[in-house]
Amino acid sequence: MAPIPANYGLLLAALLFILGLAGVLVRRNVIFILLSIEIMVNAAGLAFVVGGSRWRQPDGQLMFIFILVMAAVEVSLGLALVLQLYHHLKTLDIDRASSMRG
Amino acid sequence: MVATFAVITRYNAVHALLYLVVSLLAVSLIFYVLGAPFVAALEAIIYAGAIMVLFIFVIMILNLGPQAVRFERAWLKPGMWLGPAALTLILAGELAYILISRGRSPSAGAAVVGARQVGIALFGPYLIGVELASLLLLAGLVGAYHLGRRRNAGDAGPHQFAGPEGREQ
Numbered sequence: 001m002a003p004i005p006a007n008y009g010l011l012l013a014a015l016l017f018i019l020g021l022a023g024v025l026v027r028r029n030v031i032f033i034l035l036s037i038e039i040m041v042n043a044a045g046l047a048f049v050v051g052g053s054r055w056r057q058p059d060g061q062l063m064f065i066f067i068l069v070m071a072a073v074e075v076s077l078g079l080a081l082v083l084q085l086y087h088h089l090k091t092l093d094i095d096r097a098s099s100m101r102g
Numbered sequence: 103m104v105a106t107f108a109v110i111t112r113y114n115a116v117h118a119l120l121y122l123v124v125s126l127l128a129v130s131l132i133f134y135v136l137g138a139p140f141v142a143a144l145e146a147i148i149y150a151g152a153i154m155v156l157f158i159f160v161i162m163i164l165n166l167g168p169q170a171v172r173f174e175r176a177w178l179k180p181g182m183w184l185g186p187a188a189l190t191l192i193l194a195g196e197l198a199y200i201l202i203s204r205g206r207s208p209s210a211g212a213a214v215v216g217a218r219q220v221g222i223a224l225f226g227p228y229l230i231g232v233e234l235a236s237l238l239l240l241a242g243l244v245g246a247y248h249l250g251r252r253r254n255a256g257d258a259g260p261h262q263f264a265g266p267e268g269r270e271q
Contacts, residue, residue, distance in 0.1 A: 035122055046129055053136040058223045061141045068148055069235045073242030075153050079160045080249035086164055
């Protein structure tokens with residue numbers, strides 16, 4: 001099994017990032033938007049790990065660990081916000097929430 | 103080999119969570135192939151374990167209603183299981199292939215950056231990053247506690263701050 005060149009990994013990361021971005025732009029459900037943000041964060045972490053594997057340094061994995069912590073905090077806060085939003089609006093549509101005042 | 107993974111995130115179904123779990127496991131397998139076994143284990147445990155459990159809990163909470171049973175019955179058709187199950191089987195096959203080929207020739211693939219080097223670098227030059235991450239975890243804990251409280255009518259209540267259990271690094 002030959003070692004995988006870094007171009008493929010970066011290409012896969014870009015594809016995943018584009019998928020996540022399309023998910024954010026297309027879907028109007030808050031939970032799906034959070035999932036797409038997770039996909040984008042994961043793609044960024046994949047790019048870091050590919051770089052770290054390319055230069056044989058552990059820095060990329062360190063960055064991925066920090067990204068993991070950040071994603072965990074972001075998901076917990078986002079889901080708490082989703083719960084509050086659902087209790088207020090009784091819906092998960094993000095366009096309804098954009099017109100809320102106060 | 104890599105090209106098969108990109109197909110996995112077809113998440114336009116309502117069952118996006120299942121596909122997302124499979125996608126995260128695939129990325130974890132890619133990490134293992136790239137020579138990062140520690141990060142692969144972290145990805146499988148934290149992403150595909152903890153964060154997905156959070157999502158599942160919130161979806162379950164939000165679906166509490168009289169129509170939830172009908173939704174469940176519509177969602178649990180056996181056809182819905184086939185896509186993620188097939189992709190997971192493909193992943194398992196690839197993992198077995200990697201393990202067998204790795205066992206036959208241990209120098210194949212990229213250079214392995216193990217957990218030891220990651221730990222040494224993490225608590226060496228990146229110590230301030232670890233402290234910042236723990237601070238971020240604490241802030242996330244307090245924020246989630248504050249947002250997750252069931253708010254009564256009118257009163258904000260006494261602001262209780264969470265204990266020091268956020269520093270789990």
